[in-house]
Amino acid sequence: MKALILFIYILVDISAIKSQSKIITQEISLPQAIRSSQKPFEFSSLARWNGNILLIPALKDITKPLEIFLIPENEIAANIKSGASKLTFSTMRFDLDSFKRYVSNILGYDGIEAVTVVGDEIYLSIEVKGEVGAKYCRIAKGVIDTSNNSDKVVIMNGLLDISRNVFGTKDTIGNNSGFESLAYSDREKKLYAFFEDRDNLGRQPYYIIDSGFKKASLNLLNESVEDRLSDVYCVSGKPEIMYGISSRYYKKDYCRSVIVRIDIVNNRMLELGQLCINDCPFNWEGIIAFEEGLLIINDNKNKPDNVQETKLVYCKLPK
Numbered sequence: 001m002k003a004l005i006l007f008i009y010i011l012v013d014i015s016a017i018k019s020q021s022k023i024i025t026q027e028i029s030l031p032q033a034i035r036s037s038q039k040p041f042e043f044s045s046l047a048r049w050n051g052n053i054l055l056i057p058a059l060k061d062i063t064k065p066l067e068i069f070l071i072p073e074n075e076i077a078a079n080i081k082s083g084a085s086k087l088t089f090s091t092m093r094f095d096l097d098s099f100k101r102y103v104s105n106i107l108g109y110d111g112i113e114a115v116t117v118v119g120d121e122i123y124l125s126i127e128v129k130g131e132v133g134a135k136y137c138r139i140a141k142g143v144i145d146t147s148n149n150s151d152k153v154v155i156m157n158g159l160l161d162i163s164r165n166v167f168g169t170k171d172t173i174g175n176n177s178g179f180e181s182l183a184y185s186d187r188e189k190k191l192y193a194f195f196e197d198r199d200n201l202g203r204q205p206y207y208i209i210d211s212g213f214k215k216a217s218l219n220l221l222n223e224s225v226e227d228r229l230s231d232v233y234c235v236s237g238k239p240e241i242m243y244g245i246s247s248r249y250y251k252k253d254y255c256r257s258v259i260v261r262i263d264i265v266n267n268r269m270l271e272l273g274q275l276c277i278n279d280c281p282f283n284w285e286g287i288i289a290f291e292e293g294l295l296i297i298n299d300n301k302n303k304p305d306n307v308q309e310t311k312l313v314y315c316k317l318p319k
Contacts, residue, residue, distance in 0.1 A: 023259060023273040025296070025313035028079050031089055034069055035310040042299040043310060045115040045182075045231060046286035047122075048073075049144065053288065054092070055297060055312075058111030058127075062104050066094035068154070077291060080314050092144065092152040102140045102156035108132035114182040114231060116191070120144045122154055123182055125193060128164070130176035136161040137178045139193060141213060162216050166195050166205040179207070180285075183234035183242055192242070192264075194232055198224040204269065223268040225260050231287045232262060240265040243294065243317075245275065245284050257284050259294070259315075275315075293317045 034041070034055065041057035048054065052070040059066050070090045078085040094103075103109070108128035116123050123141050128134040142156035164178060180196035191209040193216070198204050204221035225246045232244035242262040246269070249255045257275040262268075275284060275296070286297040293316040298308065 021273045022277075023275050023315050025275070025315045026080060026083075028076060028295075028312040028314060029083075029087065030310060030312050031087055034089060035312075041310065042111070043297050044111065044113050044285050044299060046288040046295055046297055047115045047117045048288060049117045049120075049122075052090075053290070053295065054115070054117065055310075056112060056115045056286070058113070058299070059094075060109075060111035062096070062100065066096065066099055067091040068093075070152075073290075076295070076314075080291070090152075092154060095153050095155045098142065098156040099154075102142070102159045103138070106134070106136070106138045106161075108134040110176075113178060113180050114193075116182045116184045116233075117144070118184050118186075120146070123184070123191060124156075125179045125182050127176070127178045127180075135164060137164050138162075139179070139182070139191070139209065139216075158213055160209060160213055160216060162193065162207050162209075166218060167199050180228075180230050181232040181244060183232045185234050186236055187238075192232070192234065194229050194244075196228050196230065198227065198229075204229060221262065221264075221267055221269060225258060225269050225271045226256065229260075230283075230285050233288050235289070243272075243287065243289070244269075245287050245296065246271070247284065254278055259287075289317075290314065 043055055044058045045056040051073050053073055053076060055069040070092060071087050075087050079087060103126055106126055110127045110129045112124050113127040114125035120143055122144055126138040139160045140156055141158040142154050145153045145155050177197045179193040181194035183192045189211040193207045195205040202224050204224040206219055207216040209216045226248040228247045230245045232242045235241045244260050244262060245257060246260045247257040256277045259272045259275055261270045261272055283299050284296055285299045288295050293314055296313050298311045
């Protein structure tokens with residue numbers, strides 16, 4: 001009887017999922033050097049700086065070039081409009097010494113997960129490997145140095161450690177979850193760092209980091225749509241409104257990703273539409289506002305059983 005009830009529940013759940021509206025996306029034709037599955041950049045975030053959209057790799061291996069890719073916004077806009085315009089890109093590198101000091105020296109360092117840029121200041125959320133028992137995740141900050149016009153360099157200069165034990169269980173070993181999302185409120189002059197998982201009551205934990213980058217207060221969003229929140233961005237001038245990507249992975253070949261609207265004041269998350277369902281081998285990782293909609297990127301991979309090219313898509317902002 002219990003098995004029958006569970007079977008009926010699953011059917012109802014999946015039926016309800018399929019009834020949701022599908023968001024129509026338009027793929028952006030990325031340069032081959034960026035989209036190639038032969039180079040698993042594992043893009044984790046999107047940001048905006050100086051008229052460019054920044055594509056940020058996870059940079060897990062610090063023996064390889066520590067670079068961010070920049071694509072001019074006007075070229076992306078032309079590509080969306082015509083579908084034929086080719087994109088160019090440049091790179092911005094991290095200063096290795098400061099990157100090691102403030103970013104990669106954390107216990108269990110496992111790459112960059114989220115990035116936000118404010119003027120020439122840059123903030124990074126760092127992921128750690130759960131099997132080493134790391135108690136903290138790290139939010140690091142730096143500055144984009146443009147004194148040499150031909151060489152843009154990110155120099156890291158500060159950090160803030162925040163606890164991974166957001167659920168009070170003190171179970172940090174084996175749990176690889178961290179703060180997948182960073183958003184900056186230009187009105188409040190504060191950072192929001194969202195934990196990727198929700199608790200067993202469906203609440204989404206997040207920290208608010210003060211403007212001095214010294215204090216962080218833990219909060220809980222009462223409602224969450226799916227199991228994992230992979231990225232968010234804050235609407236300019238409206239610190240209470242954010243948009244993000246929420247996903248659930250049922251099994252290896254079946255998942256569901258949706259676009260959500262986060263209302264901090266009313267403490268809730270609302271689903272706006274499905275990005276993909278049952279056809280989503282891509283792990284959608286980065287989101288940012290662009291023109292009348294959103295740019296979204298996946299993290300490409302190059303593994304024997306999972307080869308994926310980088311995919312950047314545009315969609316109109318759901319109403």
